Amino acid sequence: xxxxxxxxxxxxxxxxxxxxxxxxxxxxxxxxxxxxxxxxxxxxxxxxxxxxxxxxxxxxxxxxxxxxxxxxxxxxxxxxxxxxxxxxxxxxxxxxxxxxxxxxxxxxxxxxxxxxxxxxxxxxxxxxxxxxxxxxxxxxxxxxxxxxxxxxxxxxxxxxxxxxx
Numbered sequence: 001x002x003x004x005x006x007x008x009x010x011x012x013x014x015x016x017x018x019x020x021x022x023x024x025x026x027x028x029x030x031x032x033x034x035x036x037x038x039x040x041x042x043x044x045x046x047x048x049x050x051x052x053x054x055x056x057x058x059x060x061x062x063x064x065x066x067x068x069x070x071x072x073x074x075x076x077x078x079x080x081x082x083x084x085x086x087x088x089x090x091x092x093x094x095x096x097x098x099x100x101x102x103x104x105x106x107x108x109x110x111x112x113x114x115x116x117x118x119x120x121x122x123x124x125x126x127x128x129x130x131x132x133x134x135x136x137x138x139x140x141x142x143x144x145x146x147x148x149x150x151x152x153x154x155x156x157x158x159x160x161x162x163x164x165x
Contacts, residue, residue, distance in 0.1 A: 012126045013061045016142070017054060019119060022089040024050040026115070029095060030108050039105050042156055046112070046149060053142060060138045088122075089115045106164070109157040113150055120146035 027047035034040045090098070090111050098107045123143035130136040 010061065012129075012139075013057050016119075016123070016126070017057050017061075019088045019122075020050050020054045020057065023047075023115065023119075024054070025092070026089045026095060026112070029099075030112075033099055034105050034108065036105050036160065039109070039156070039160065042152070043108075043112075046153075049145070049149065053145060056138060056142065060135065063132055063135060088118050106157070106160065109153055109160065113153045113157065116146050116150035116153060120144075120150060 024047050027043045027050060031040050031044035031047055034043055095108075095111075098104050098111070101107065120143050123139050123146060127136050127139035127143055130139050
């Protein structure tokens with residue numbers, strides 16, 4: 001994530017939108033396939049929250065349309081694409097492998113916690129680097145949302161672990 005300072009606001013938003021879409025896919029899949037009813041409900045709620053985040057990012061994107069890409073975008077965009085698809089939420093192949101295990105629910109919670117913590121850090125950095133006040137506010141709001149998701153997931157994981165023992 002150290003390369004984030006070289007990205008324009010538009011690029012950060014584009015990468016964030018990809019991660020939110022991947023988050024929606026991850027949470028929707030887990031909502032369908034989790035074995036625990038409460039986890040199904042939690043993952044379903046998180047999937048819907050990702051849709052709200054996408055809506056907010058779409059609104060924010062309009063502020064960064066002019067002069068949207070930094071110099072050397074040919075080098076940066078592949079990195080952003082890799083970051084958004086593999087560094088936050090697990091890819092479909094990894095998720096399918098986890099879903100075949102006896103501990104899929106707990107592993108999914110762990111992956112979700114890790115993803116939300118990373119994404120909160122990403123948005124915090126984006127907020128610090130945003131060039132407009134509304135950009136700073138929107139990225140800070142998104143960082144708070146992701147941190148809130150992480151806390152909810154951590155609490156549910158602790159409860160789930162107690163229930164399973």
